[in-house]
Amino acid sequence: MENTKKTTIHDIAEKLNVTASTVSRALKGNPRISDSTKKAVLKTARELNYEPNHIASALRSGRTQLIGMLVPTINRSFFSSIIRGVEEVANSLDYRVIVSQSNEVLDNEENAVKAFLNARVDGIIASIGKNTQQFDHYKQVLERGLPLILFDRTTPHLQTGQVVIDDYQGAYLATTHLLEQGCRKIAHFTTERKIDIYKERYRGYLNALQDYQVKPNEALVFSGNLQLEDGRAHTKALLRKGEAFDGIFSASDYAAMGAMQVLKENGLKIPEDVALVGFLNEPFTSFTDPPLTTVNQFPIEMGHTAANLFFHALNAEKKKIVPKKTVIQPELIIRASSLKKKP
């Protein structure tokens, strides 16, 4: 209904016999404009159902109020929760979030960043691909002076804001918990991937063992892709080898789930025979039987933090702030899969 034409500041200006610049200033609360005209402008703006054209504003001012957000996979709980967290903060500040996914492919990653830049986003929040070793596309972002915040999957090759959880601590908590439950032969599922987070989890595992005077056993450490099938294969290998084990700390919930399946198929009791701990708090972990003990990464909070860092960097602009790195402390969610001693 009403006019199909959108009203612009010129329409308001005409109606009030002032110029568009006055209207623009009035709408922005410029102190050089008298209160009376400000009021009048606001009033007719409302009457004419004025809505600012962000595109025109963006062209002139160079600020689009858009954040480009790049994740490996949109439809994975961890990432979609982070998107949610970012969206919540961005929305409250009248910013909007463009999402793209890389599917862990460098080419997609580069194209997405380029598309973001062409869309003239005000900055980028991203988690880098598993196999990405080349960071020129991100460097371009920084060279343009745009804020870049990395989360979860970060790299030391980029001097910029980062949000990660303390993977070491998460793994340490998980392993310590197994040790406290009486486990002494604890297997670990990890990956060869050159991502720091898995190295950190491995380190946490080793240090926990050390702190309990348990000698690490290389035969209990398995490397793969941390998917369900990997967990199944590792567990079968463990059983086949006859290597004694009474606990498994998997760096991924999926692999832990694979272990749970194979253990149950072989008539082993969880946690009595083998206690099990995963990592990431995937939504399914509370629904397994027994429910899976895991490490919560607080993804929504991670999204909030990433967004806050983003806006901090955005406001600092040229002031050359030192890139901030925020480390979120994980939480061990203890469920039945590892709880031998009833409290």
Place this chain on the structure above:
Amino acid sequence: MENTKKTTIHDIAEKLNVTASTVSRALKGNPRISDSTKKAVLKTARELNYEPNHIASALRSGRTQLIGMLVPTINRSFFSSIIRGVEEVANSLDYRVIVSQSNEVLDNEENAVKAFLNARVDGIIASIGKNTQQFDHYKQVLERGLPLILFDRTTPHLQTGQVVIDDYQGAYLATTHLLEQGCRKIAHFTTERKIDIYKERYRGYLNALQDYQVKPNEALVFSGNLQLEDGRAHTKALLRKGEAFDGIFSASDYAAMGAMQVLKENGLKIPEDVALVGFLNEPFTSFTDPPLTTVNQFPIEMGHTAANLFFHALNAEKKKIVPKKTVIQPELIIRASSLKKKP
């Protein structure tokens, strides 16, 4: 490196001694430009590392290459998968996707739509809130002549493109499957919500019973919010009442999960004593014990379809096309929770 200044079509024009309009046309492949100048333009564009400014283009042309996507909750598997599907198609056509979430709150929904319009998106793909009964904000989108595609949660109050799954058929398949497994006293978990999809599932349930000459029993139908706790409560109520039942078809996986928990807690065997079928194919359903039979809604494909409808509507523009409604056929995923007869 290089210039910090972005190169524009004017820079290219200057270097070639032509005007910006010629450059613009050349880049767009306008047939009125000779092949030789086109080649020259392309060449220097590459040399100068030219990247088009979408904002400027958007202001003049009125097309932003942006799609506003509104979902109730970003971090739910069903919705994030649809976002993924939309993003895939949009990306391949050089469109970008802005996401927002309503959290099922009308106010958020209205604000998100308004924000999309202010960002001058080329159209909107949305799933309406559970409690939304007021559609003026969507009508404004249509009045502006922008494409609006609704998915999953739709309404007859809006004449526009829609993508839904055949909820009736999904429920019919599910219930028929239980009947074929020998169940005759099948409970149903549903909701009072005024959303068509649940009514359709109820209808599918009833019709399947009818086709098998099973008389519906009102005492076996439970209405709630379809969350885990609701499923638990309904199942406990069933057991308490002593109402005999040998199967449950839940309109949600979460409620089905609640049922599974309570049944197991009460020493009942699944599927021998009670066969169980859910709806939605939540990721956790394959990890429960026993794995949960459920109905696949093909969310990624639904996203693809929504995006395709969107672009169809976008290209049709003023040609006043009849709003298309696409119905996706669901698939029953049969797992151990309902499989009494081993095939």
Place this chain on the structure above:
DNA sequence: AATGGATATGTAATCGATTGCGCAATTTAG
């Protein structure tokens, strides 16, 4: 009365690309 300084608003360029209109130059038709 002349000068200075606020205060309030106007002028016009600008952001970068797009596009209707116009006009040469060249080709084709008759």
Place this chain on the structure above:
DNA sequence: CTAAATTGCGCAATCGATTACATATCCATT
């Protein structure tokens, strides 16, 4: 060989808001 059509490109306005700079008015100061 001239008129008409086509080809290739320039001119300039435009999208809507922003902003550096200029200007006008009014009051206060000396």
